[in-house]
Amino acid sequence: MQSNGIITLLTDFGLRDGYVAIMKGVILGIAPRARLVDIAHEVTPQTIGEASYVLQAAYRYFPQGTVHLVVVDPGVGGARRAIVVATPLAFFVAPDNGVLAPVVDEARHQGDVQIVELTEPRFWLPAVSATFHGRDIFAPVAAHLLCGVGLRALGRPLDQIAPSVVAEARFDGQGALEGQILHVDRFGNCITNVTLSRLRDCGIEGKLLVEIAGERVPGLYRTYSLGPVGIPMALIGSSGHLEVAIPNGSAAKALGVTAGDRLRVTLGASA
Numbered sequence: 001m002q003s004n005g006i007i008t009l010l011t012d013f014g015l016r017d018g019y020v021a022i023m024k025g026v027i028l029g030i031a032p033r034a035r036l037v038d039i040a041h042e043v044t045p046q047t048i049g050e051a052s053y054v055l056q057a058a059y060r061y062f063p064q065g066t067v068h069l070v071v072v073d074p075g076v077g078g079a080r081r082a083i084v085v086a087t088p089l090a091f092f093v094a095p096d097n098g099v100l101a102p103v104v105d106e107a108r109h110q111g112d113v114q115i116v117e118l119t120e121p122r123f124w125l126p127a128v129s130a131t132f133h134g135r136d137i138f139a140p141v142a143a144h145l146l147c148g149v150g151l152r153a154l155g156r157p158l159d160q161i162a163p164s165v166v167a168e169a170r171f172d173g174q175g176a177l178e179g180q181i182l183h184v185d186r187f188g189n190c191i192t193n194v195t196l197s198r199l200r201d202c203g204i205e206g207k208l209l210v211e212i213a214g215e216r217v218p219g220l221y222r223t224y225s226l227g228p229v230g231i232p233m234a235l236i237g238s239s240g241h242l243e244v245a246i247p248n249g250s251a252a253k254a255l256g257v258t259a260g261d262r263l264r265v266t267l268g269a270s271a
Contacts, residue, residue, distance in 0.1 A: 001064065001065055001086065001088070001091075002065055002148070003065050003066075003067055003091065003145055003146045003147075003148065004063050004064065004065035004066055005033065005034060005035050005146065006034075006035045006036075006037060006062060006063065006065075006066045006067065007027060007031075007034050007035070007036055007037070007066075007067045007068075007069055007142050007143070007146060008036075008037045008038070008039050008058075008059070008062065008066060008067070008068045008069065009023065009024070009036065009037070009038050009039060009041070009069050009071075010039040010040055010041075010043070010051060010054060010055055010058075010068070010069070010070045010071070010072070011023075011040075011041045011043065011070075011071045011072060011134065012041070012042075012043040012044065012045045012046065012047065012051065012071075012072045013041050013071070013134075014041055014042055015041055015042075019132070019134065019135075020038070020041050022132075022135050023069075023071070023134050023135055023138075023139040024036055024139075026125065026135055026139040026140055026143065027139050027140075027142060027143040027146075028143075029143075030140055030143035030144060030147065031143040031144075031146045031147050034143065034146050037062075039054065039055070039058050039068075040054050040058075043072055044258075044259055046072070046074035047072065047259055047260075048072055048074070048097055048098050048099050048165045049098075049164070049165050049166040049182055049259070049260070050072075050182060050183045050259045051070060051072035051099050052098065052099045052100070052101065052102050052103075052164065052165070052166065052182075053102075053166075053182040053183045053191065053193075053239075053241075054183060055068065055070055055092075055099070055100075055103060056102050056103055056106070056239075057239040059089075059090055059092075059103065060089070062090065064088075064089050064090070065090070065091075066089075066090045066091070067090070067091045067092075067093065067142050067145050067146055068090055068091065068092045068093070068094075069093050069094070069138055069139065069142040070092065070093070070094035070095075070099055070100070071094070071095070071133070071134035071138055072095075072097075072099055073095045073097065073133060073134065074097070075095065075097055076095070076130070076131055076132070076133050077130035077131055077133070080095050080096055080097050080162070081095070081096040081117050081118075081158075082094075082095055082096065082117065082118040082133060082137050082138065082141075083095070083096045083100070083115060083116065083117055083118060083158065083161060084115075084116050084118060084141060084145065084151060084154055084155075085100055085103070085104055085107075085113065085114070085115050085116075085161070086113070086114040086115075086151055087103070087104070087107035087110065087111070087113050088107065088110050088111035088112065089107070089110070091142075091145050093118075093138050093141050093142045093145070094138070095133070095138075096117075096161050096162045097162055097165075098161075098162045098163055098164050098165040100161060101161060101162065101163050101164035101165075102164055102166075104161060105164075114151055114157070115157065115158040115159070115160075115161055116151045116152065116154050116155045116156065116157055116158065117155045117156050117157075117158050118137060118141055118154055118155045119154075119155035119156055120153065120154050120155050123140060123141055123144045123149065123153070123154055124136055124137045124140050124141070125137075125140055141154060166180070166182065166193055167193075168193065168198070169192070169193050169194045169195070169198050169265075171201075171202050175266055175267060176264050176265060176266045177194060177198065177199065177202050177204060177264070177265040177266075178262065178263075178264055178265075179192050179193045179194040179242070179262070179263055179264075179265065180192065180193055180260060180261060180262050180263065181244075181257060181258065181259050181260060181261045181263065182241070182259060183259055184252040184257075184258055184259055187245070187250065188245075188246065188249065188250025188251050188252040188253055188254075189237065189243045189244070189245040189251060189252075190212075190243060190244040190245070190251050190252055190255070190257060191237060191239065191241050191242075191243050192241055192242045192243065192244070192263060193241070194241065194242040194263075194265055195240050195241055195242070196236050196240050196241075196242070197240070199242070199265070203267075204265060204266070204267055205220070206220060207220075207267060208220060208234065208265055208266065208267060209265070209266050209267070210234045210242070210244055210263055210264070210265050211263060211264040211265075211266070212244060212255060212257060212261070212262075212263040212264075213255040213256055213257050213261070215232060215255060217232040217233060217234050217244055218233060218234065219233060219234025219235055219242075220234055220235055220236060221233050221234065221235040222235065223235065224245055224247050225247060227245070227246075227247045228247070229247045229248050229249075230246060230247070230248065230249055231246065231247075232244055232245070232246050232251050232254065232255065233245060233246070233247070242265065244263070
């Protein structure tokens with residue numbers, strides 16, 4: 001698979017500082033014709049599971065051969081490895097901290113997956129700091145991939161990567177599915193690790209209750225506009241994940257919840 005000239009960026013850097021622009025400058029210095037696309041830079045700082053969800057929701061809509069650069073890296077400068085992954089659809093450059101685990105698990109059902117630990121400094125910047133590998137290692141490697149450098153030139157092959165930091169939603173054996181919030185979007189919608197396929201596996205579909213922050217939230221609604229204004233409701237969002245939302249409001253603010261908070265899904269009254 002050849003790179004198609006696109007590099008996406010997903011970080012927790014925000015836009016207040018110059019970190020994202022610096023990474024783009026490094027990429028363009030190596031690959032001036034690169035097309036750079038921002039997926040998101042407002043991931044909650046150091047929240048690997050949230051970054052993993054955002055990546056998994058977005059990457060599949062890019063053309064084959066896209067290079068996805070992910071820098072949510074609370075272990076920067078520590079023992080975690082730096083890796084590149086090639087799947088049948090795309091390349092991924094990231095720290096090996098679990099952020100790529102769901103993408104790799106999914107890709108292994110689609111075909112061959114190659115994983116390489118980044119051990120070749122000739123593809124990095126000449127001086128590598130202990131605190132900004134996004135600039136010094138990940139950005140230059142993504143640019144070199146775009147320019148046609150082969151995976152094996154970048155380092156040594158690996159068979160496995162770090163597992164996901166987010167457990168799959170778990171059936172408790174008493175008629176309930178236990179999960180957690182993965183991401184709170186700009187609208188305050190609470191996107192969870194409970195998927196439609198998991199609900200179907202557990203026989204929970206169509207009529208359910210979500211117990212979260214002491215509240216019992218009914219579902220499933222088909223879309224946001226069908227719920228009562230100002231009242232929490234549950235639905236399956238565009239990524240195929242269960243969401244808790246409030247029409248014309250923020251469920252996260254109203255319920256006082258954030259990424260990582262737990263929830264419980266049971267059979268219940270119809271929406």
